């Protein structure tokens with residue numbers, strides 16, 4: 001397969017390598033990086049995906065995106081990064097969950113963040129370089145990135161999160177590591193945090209002195225590896241079902257990095273019928289698909305807080321992929337919005353009907369999936385991306401089910417540790433001081 005190269009969406013930067021886009025994060029003018037084209041897997045590879053392990057599936061998917069890392073080394077990176085299982089389980093007749101939450105922070109962002117950390121460390125060691133990573137989080141990104149990079153030599157990490165808008169547990173996961181991980185608590189919203197990150201990356205003084213880059217889902221180094229588990233999900237489904245029907249895939253969505261990776265996987269030839277982007281009250285994506293006009297909004301707080309994004313950055317990548325033709329995007333993606341009440345109702349229904357406890361983000365996806373079955377009379381299998389472990393959201397689970405479940409032991413331990421963070425107002429100068437100190 002031809003090796004992939006990369007460009008910025010606006011075309012100002014082109015013919016870049018994976019290493020370059022990984023270390024830079026975002027183009028100097030703020031444009032996002034994208035693969036110049038999505039390579040289609042050879043038919044032969046597509047046919048034997050079912051027989052591969054998860055790591056070998058990842059290797060097949062990612063090979064052409066990182067042509068400068070040889071296959072043996074790539075497989076070592078994948079084995080180190082993805083040291084947890086990603087099983088597919090059934091919760092109803094045609095309804096499946098891809099359990100993406102068995103990593104160290106119990107959410108799917110571990111998959112991308114850990115791949116990025118190990119790939120970056122590979123390149124940095126090769127070149128004897130040091131970098132600082134800045135990341136904005138509405139909940140789970142920060143902890144995934146912090147844990148992914150914790151203790152990795154030559155890398156320091158700054159995590160910006162909106163004060164009072166993440167769960168106690170999410171906050172503990174970001175603020176208790178210490179060492180090379182710095183937590184910055186911003187008195188503002190997630191969108192303020194994102195804006196501050198963009199400002200810092202556009203500040204040449206900071207960028208040069210600290211060799212600053214980002215690890216948000218805007219970094220392709222986190223997004224592209226996520227394409228692997230779409231292939232893995234379909235392979236597991238076809239292992240269970242000899243009819244080999246193409247499934248629909250529901251993606252609980254915020255900044256739509258996960259969804260974008262799914263669309264890449266489908267373009268590579270992975271047999272997926274269509275995607276459903278399941279959002280909460282933050283409806284920029286459903287509105288864009290419906291009207292063809294994009295209107296970013298301030299984010300609205302919800303029970304699925306890692307999806308509280310009013311201005312999803314990755315929409316630019318999907319628009320690039322479809323030449324900004326919304327009709328083309330509609331053929332691949334439908335979008336549905338789910339309320340907090342429906343989210344609670346879904347946690348309850350899924351528990352009563354299958355005995356499974358699901359987290360509020362996964363519940364948004366499952367609720368959207370059931371709506372597709374009910375309203376469109378869809379009989380094909382549907383896979384929901386289960387993005388977080390329910391143990392991370394004890395308050396919501398208690399509200400839905402009336403009982404508490406003890407959180408997993410790893411989380412209980414984190415809750416006991418002392419919190420260390422720097423509090424700043426939502427302005428750039430104080431952030432700059434932190435970054436340069």
Ligand SMILES: *Cc1c(COP(=O)(O)O)cnc(C)c1O
Nearest residue numbers: 140254255256257258306387388
């Ligand atoms: C980040 C996150 C999402 C949203 O993923 P995007 O790639 O930003 O769309 C969904 N669920 C959970 C648990 C998350 O942490």
